[in-house]
Amino acid sequence: MHELSIAHSLVEIAVETAENARMKRVKALYLKLGALSGVVKEALEFSFDVVIQGTPLEGARLVIEDVPVKVxxxxxxxxxxxxxxFPMRCPVCGTRTGQVLEGRELELYSLEGGEGDAADDAKPPNC
Ligand SMILES: [Zn+2]
Known part of the structure; x- marks a missing residue:
């Protein structure tokens, strides 16, 4: 399941980006996912939830925007x-084409930050 390693790199990138932007909390990550990226969306969502445990991103949502194939x-x-x-044919005239313009995306394009309110950062009492 390579979604797990993809989730790991996404989280790494997001943590670094959030640090650079001095973002205290990340509420959501926005990702473009092309139909040809080879990534199973559900598996990625699942992996993401597992990977963010114990990182600064814990509790963040992964918002995936599906990108259809454009040829x-x-x-x-x-x-x-x-x-x-598939099949990769022109939907208008039926000609086969391999010229993919969009659809391979796996791109983290935005982070939504929170304000880092005390209420949001509450820790368990015996920590
Ligand atoms: Zn055509």
């Missing part, structure tokens, strides 16, 4: 979005 059709000379990643 360039040499016949139409236009870009088209595919309703399904």
């Amino acid at each position: 360039f059709c040499p016949d139409c000379q236009e870009a088209h979005k595919l309703p399904e990643p």
Whole structure:
């Protein structure tokens, strides 16, 4: 399950980004996930929840934006979005194309920070 290692790197990047931005708490991570990224969304969500335990990101949400496949059709000379990643044919004229413009994304594009309110940072009494 390579989603676990992907989740690890996402968390590393996010922690570093949050530190650089002096963000005390991260409420949400926004990720673009292409249909051809090879990542199983549910597995990534699950791994993320496991990986953030004990990190500064604990409690953060992972918001995944699905990116459909967009191909360039040499016949139409236009870009088209595919309703399904496969088969990779132009949805208008049916020409096969391997020119993928979008759909391979695995990109953390935004972090949503919290204010770091005391209420949010409450620790168990015997800590
Ligand atoms: Zn076409």
